[in-house]
Amino acid sequence: MVLLGRNARRVAATLALVVVAPALGQAGSPTPREAMAAFHEVESWVREWAVPDEPVSPDPAGATGACVTLRLEGDVVGRATVVSDAGDAVWRASRAALAQASQAMPVERDALRRERLRALAPSVEIDLQIAGPWTPIVAETLTEAALTVAPARQGVAARAGERAEAVFPGVMAASNMTPGDGITAALGALGLAPTPLATLREETGLVLYRFDVQHLTQPTAGAEPVFLTRSGRVVSTREITPASLRRFGDRLTINLIRRRWPGEEPFGVQGTYLPWRDEYEPAGAAEPLDQALTAYALARWLASGHGSPELREPVMGLTRRILRDLAIVGEGEADPTRDAAVASLRTLAEVTLTMGEGARPPAGDAPVAPAPMVQPDAEPPPAPVRAIRALANAQNARLRGLDELADAARAEVRDLFARTPPASLPALSPWLMFAELALAQGADRVPSAVALRRFREQVESRQITLADAAPTGDEDLVGGVVFGAGDAALPTWHTLRPMIALARMIADDRLTSPEERPAHLARLLDGVRFARQLAADDAVCAMFPDRDRARWGVRAAVWDQRQPVQATALALLLVTETLDAVDALTADRPETDRPPEP
Known part of the structure; x- marks a missing residue:
C-alpha cells in the first residue's frame, strides 16, 4: 500500500472518463424529479397488479431504456430490461417484470389467483433504473473499454446492427459484476462471444456504450423510494x-x-x-x-x-x-x-x-x-x-x-x-x-x-x-x-x-x-x-x-x-x-x- 504523489483531484477525474463522441438519445438526461414521477407510476401499476395494455409514455426526456426489478422478501420475482428511446421503456419493462412476477409469486394457481396477487402486491419492493443518453466507448480492447466505465455507477450497452442490449449498474451491483463482466453479458445477450474487440467491430459493426442512470429503490416494501448511487444512498458528512x-x-x-x-x-x-x-x-x-x-x-x-x-x-x-x-x-493443524x-x-x-x-x-x-x-x-x-x-x-x-x-x-x-x-x-x-x-x-x-x-x-x-x-x-x-x-x-x-x-x-x-x-x-x-x-x-x-x-x-x-x-x-x-x-x-x-x- 503506497501513496503516490499525485493530487486526489486528478485521480477522481478518472473515475468517470468522458470520451467526446456522439451519444445515443436526446440531449440532456432524465432529472431526479422526472425519475420520481416515473417511479410512482410504476408503483401504482404494481399495487394494482396491472399494467395498461396500451402503450403509455412515462419515460423522462432523454431516457434510452429502463430496468424494473420486483422483489419479495429479498428474492427477485421479476426483472426486465428494455432498450428504447421512444418514451415507452418504463412501461414495457414494468409490463414484462410484472408478468414474470405473476408466475414466480408463491400464490395458488386457481380462480382466486389474481385476487391473491393483488393482496400480496403491497409486500413487493420496487427498483427502477432509467438510462440516460448512451456515450460510445472509444477503446482498442474490451479491457480498455471496461476501464472507461465507472464501476457500479454506469451501465454498459452493446449494439450490433439493429440490435442493442444493455446491462444496468444496479443489476451489476446486485451480482457483484465488474464493468468487464457487464460488457461480456451484453455481448452474450447479442449472441456474441468476448473475442477481440477489433474482430467484433469488423465482423458485426459492434459499438460499445456506457450510460448514467437515475436509480430509485424501496429499502422495504411500501417505503418511500430513495435515490441510489452505486446501489447505495449517499451518506452526508453532516450525518x-x-x-x-x-x-x-x-x-x-x-x-x-x-x-x-x-x-x-x-x-x-x-x-x-x-x-x-x-x-x-x-x-x-x-x-x-x-x-x-x-x-x-x-x-x-x-x-x-x-x-x-x-x-x-x-x-x-x-x-x-x-x-x-x-x-x-486441532489435529494436523498448524498452531495459529x-x-x-x-x-x-x-x-x-x-x-x-x-x-x-x-x-x-x-x-x-x-x-x-x-x-x-x-x-x-x-x-x-x-x-x-x-x-x-x-x-x-x-x-x-x-x-x-x-x-x-x-x-x-x-x-x-x-x-x-x-x-x-x-x-x-x-x-x-x-x-x-x-x-x-x-x-x-x-x-x-x-x-x-x-x-x-x-x-x-x-x-x-x-x-x-x-x-x-x-x-x-x-x-x-x-x-x-x-x-x-x-x-x-x-x-x-x-x-x-x-x-x-x-x-x-x-x-x-x-x-x-x-x-x-x-x-x-x-x-x-x-x-x-x-x-x-x-x-x-x-x-x-x-x-x-x-x-x-x-x-x-x-x-x-x-x-x-x-x-x-x-x-x-x-x-x-x-x-x-x-x-x-x-x-x-x-x-x-x-x-x-x-x-x-x-
Missing part, C-alpha cells in the same frame, strides 16, 4: 455525529456477532461474506489473522465504554470465544498463535480486556490471564507484522511492567520509522503509530512527530473531497483515500487503516495544535463518512437475499459487495478511535460550548 457513531459502532458489533460460527467447533467467526450469494468465503472459519483482529477490535470497543449496555454481554462473549478458539489447535501477527493481535486483545476498565469481567469471574510475551523471530517478519508486534510489546510491557519488552518495542519502532518512507507508512497503519504513541505516553514530545505529520499530509492529499467528486457524480467516494495507480486508483476499505491512525493523532497536542485541529477534524470526519458509506445499510441490503446477515457489514468498496471481516473490524476500530478523540477534545469544554446531540 456523522457522536450519537450516530455510537449507533454505528453497535451495528458493526451486531454484524460481527452474526458471523459467529454456528456449530460447536472452535472456529470463532466466519470469514468474508458474499451477500449476493448468501455464503461465506472460505466456507469454514475466517483466517486466524482475521479472527485475532476481530477480537482486538471488539475488545477496544468494550474497553472504550461507547457501546450499548445491552450488547456488552454478547460482545464480551464473542471476544472471549475467539480468543479461546485461537488457542485450540505461532504466527507473529496473530500472536501479537491476540496479545493486544488480552491486554485490552485486562487494562480496560469498561471491559473488566463482573465480580466472581476468573480474571483474564496475562497475555503471553511476543518473542522476536530469528528472521524478521514483514514490516506490517513488525509494527503490530511492536504495539503488542509496548502494551504488554505497560501491563506487566517489563522493561525489556518496552525496550524491544522501542527499538523496533525506531528501526521501522528509519526504514519506511512516508509514502509507505499507510501499510503500517495504524499499528506503528499506536506503538509510537504508547511508548511516548507522558513524554513532552513524540520522537517521530515530523514523520507522522508528513504521513498525515500524504494521506490527506490523497483523500477525495467533495470538490473532486461532485463534477463526476461520485459523491459516495468522498473521504476515501486513493492508493496505487491505474485501475486500482479508487478508494477501498484500505482507507480505514490510515484514518484510524489519524483519529488517534488528532487529540494529541504534540501532533495537532488547536489551530490545526478544525481542518484535520474535517478530513477525519470525511474518512469516517466513507467508512459509513461502505457499510451495507437498508438501502444497500435491498438487493440481497438475506438482509439481516448482510446488514452493516463493511464492503470491500462501494462497487464491490464482498464483506471482509477485517473491513468490519477496522471500521469498528475507526469508530472507537474517533469517539475517543471527540471525548478527549470535549472533556474540558463547558457544556454550553459542546454541540448538541441529535
Whole structure:
C-alpha cells in the first residue's frame, strides 16, 4: 500500500472518463424529479397488479431504456430490461417484470389467483433504473473499454446492427459484476462471444456504450423510494455525529456477532461474506489473522465504554470465544498463535480486556490471564507484522511492567520509522503509530512527530473531497483515500487503516495544535463518512437475499459487495478511535460550548 504523489483531484477525474463522441438519445438526461414521477407510476401499476395494455409514455426526456426489478422478501420475482428511446421503456419493462412476477409469486394457481396477487402486491419492493443518453466507448480492447466505465455507477450497452442490449449498474451491483463482466453479458445477450474487440467491430459493426442512470429503490416494501448511487444512498458528512457513531459502532458489533460460527467447533467467526450469494468465503472459519483482529477490535470497543449496555454481554462473549478458539489447535493443524501477527493481535486483545476498565469481567469471574510475551523471530517478519508486534510489546510491557519488552518495542519502532518512507507508512497503519504513541505516553514530545505529520499530509492529499467528486457524480467516494495507480486508483476499505491512525493523532497536542485541529477534524470526519458509506445499510441490503446477515457489514468498496471481516473490524476500530478523540477534545469544554446531540 503506497501513496503516490499525485493530487486526489486528478485521480477522481478518472473515475468517470468522458470520451467526446456522439451519444445515443436526446440531449440532456432524465432529472431526479422526472425519475420520481416515473417511479410512482410504476408503483401504482404494481399495487394494482396491472399494467395498461396500451402503450403509455412515462419515460423522462432523454431516457434510452429502463430496468424494473420486483422483489419479495429479498428474492427477485421479476426483472426486465428494455432498450428504447421512444418514451415507452418504463412501461414495457414494468409490463414484462410484472408478468414474470405473476408466475414466480408463491400464490395458488386457481380462480382466486389474481385476487391473491393483488393482496400480496403491497409486500413487493420496487427498483427502477432509467438510462440516460448512451456515450460510445472509444477503446482498442474490451479491457480498455471496461476501464472507461465507472464501476457500479454506469451501465454498459452493446449494439450490433439493429440490435442493442444493455446491462444496468444496479443489476451489476446486485451480482457483484465488474464493468468487464457487464460488457461480456451484453455481448452474450447479442449472441456474441468476448473475442477481440477489433474482430467484433469488423465482423458485426459492434459499438460499445456506457450510460448514467437515475436509480430509485424501496429499502422495504411500501417505503418511500430513495435515490441510489452505486446501489447505495449517499451518506452526508453532516450525518456523522457522536450519537450516530455510537449507533454505528453497535451495528458493526451486531454484524460481527452474526458471523459467529454456528456449530460447536472452535472456529470463532466466519470469514468474508458474499451477500449476493448468501455464503461465506472460505466456507469454514475466517483466517486466524482475521479472527485475532476481530477480537482486538471488539475488545477496544468494550474497553472504550461507547457501546450499548445491552450488547456488552454478547460482545464480551464473542471476544472471549475467539480468543479461546485461537488457542485450540486441532489435529494436523498448524498452531495459529505461532504466527507473529496473530500472536501479537491476540496479545493486544488480552491486554485490552485486562487494562480496560469498561471491559473488566463482573465480580466472581476468573480474571483474564496475562497475555503471553511476543518473542522476536530469528528472521524478521514483514514490516506490517513488525509494527503490530511492536504495539503488542509496548502494551504488554505497560501491563506487566517489563522493561525489556518496552525496550524491544522501542527499538523496533525506531528501526521501522528509519526504514519506511512516508509514502509507505499507510501499510503500517495504524499499528506503528499506536506503538509510537504508547511508548511516548507522558513524554513532552513524540520522537517521530515530523514523520507522522508528513504521513498525515500524504494521506490527506490523497483523500477525495467533495470538490473532486461532485463534477463526476461520485459523491459516495468522498473521504476515501486513493492508493496505487491505474485501475486500482479508487478508494477501498484500505482507507480505514490510515484514518484510524489519524483519529488517534488528532487529540494529541504534540501532533495537532488547536489551530490545526478544525481542518484535520474535517478530513477525519470525511474518512469516517466513507467508512459509513461502505457499510451495507437498508438501502444497500435491498438487493440481497438475506438482509439481516448482510446488514452493516463493511464492503470491500462501494462497487464491490464482498464483506471482509477485517473491513468490519477496522471500521469498528475507526469508530472507537474517533469517539475517543471527540471525548478527549470535549472533556474540558463547558457544556454550553459542546454541540448538541441529535
